Amino acid sequence: MASAKDIVVKVINSRTARAIVKKIHYSGKCTQNSQLHFGVFIGEKLCGCLQFGPPIDRRRMLPLVAGSTWGNMLELNRMAFGPELPKFSESRAISVCMKIIKKNYPQVKWIVSFADGCQCGDGTIYRASGFCLTAINKNSTMYKTPGGEVVADKTFNNSPVREYKGIKTKDCEKLEGFQLRYIYFIDKTYIEKLTVPILPFSDIDKAGAGMYKGKRISIKDRRVTKATSGDQSESGGAIPTNTLQQNEGAEDAS
Numbered sequence: 001m002a003s004a005k006d007i008v009v010k011v012i013n014s015r016t017a018r019a020i021v022k023k024i025h026y027s028g029k030c031t032q033n034s035q036l037h038f039g040v041f042i043g044e045k046l047c048g049c050l051q052f053g054p055p056i057d058r059r060r061m062l063p064l065v066a067g068s069t070w071g072n073m074l075e076l077n078r079m080a081f082g083p084e085l086p087k088f089s090e091s092r093a094i095s096v097c098m099k100i101i102k103k104n105y106p107q108v109k110w111i112v113s114f115a116d117g118c119q120c121g122d123g124t125i126y127r128a129s130g131f132c133l134t135a136i137n138k139n140s141t142m143y144k145t146p147g148g149e150v151v152a153d154k155t156f157n158n159s160p161v162r163e164y165k166g167i168k169t170k171d172c173e174k175l176e177g178f179q180l181r182y183i184y185f186i187d188k189t190y191i192e193k194l195t196v197p198i199l200p201f202s203d204i205d206k207a208g209a210g211m212y213k214g215k216r217i218s219i220k221d222r223r224v225t226k227a228t229s230g231d232q233s234e235s236g237g238a239i240p241t242n243t244l245q246q247n248e249g250a251e252d253a254s
Contacts, residue, residue: 118177
């Protein structure tokens with residue numbers, strides 16, 4: 001049986017990345033401004049993808065780390081992993097991506113990403129991969145259409161008739177949840193430049209923001225329910241993971 005050490009992470013083209021994201025990401029949608037695309041393989045089979053690019057909300061991101069320029073940071077826009085990947089593949093793949101970015105794009109000092117508590121979870125993988133939790137915000141901007149598609153309110157607002165595929169927001173179910181912001185410091189000296197507090201992971205439960213696979217569940221309860229689930233363990237803090245060496249599947253970006 002394959003283990004996380006058997007995965008191979010390498011750069012792929014945008015067309016291939018978009019196809020796998022549309023196929024297996026919970027949103028079924030791609031972020032159009034992604035620039036770096038990493039495929040996660042078992043043997044020759046592409047089973048997952050990570051995409052990095054400029055942040056969507058640019059004006060709010062840069063001030064998070066004092067003195068940063070746009071070249072200093074990226075957003076992890078999409079992370080999609082198929083069910084055939086072995087447990088711990090997510091954190092192993094993230095560590096490889098960070099090593100590749102550090103070596104080939106040394107100007108990139110930090111990575112921001114968001115956990116969507118409305119549809120997915122509260123960021124278990126980010127916590128297991130050494131990200132810092134920097135914000136827990138209520139998110140009331142998402143709607144589920146009668147057909148089951150989840151759409152952001154800005155999609156309706158950007159339409160001249162405030163509709164999406166002929167559907168108005170009044171016809172949709174409004175989703176309630178949280179959005180959690182995580183930051184990973186490739187250059188650890190940049191932690192000192194962070195302009196917002198690093199929040200303890202216990203704040204997630206205090207805010208009632210604990211989510212797992214789209215359902216509300218506290219981290220405390222998850223420690224029990226996940227004992228045999230094969231998912232990342234929860235200990236209330238970042239869990240160190242051994243990074244892959246180059247001969248374990250990392251391929252330099254060119």
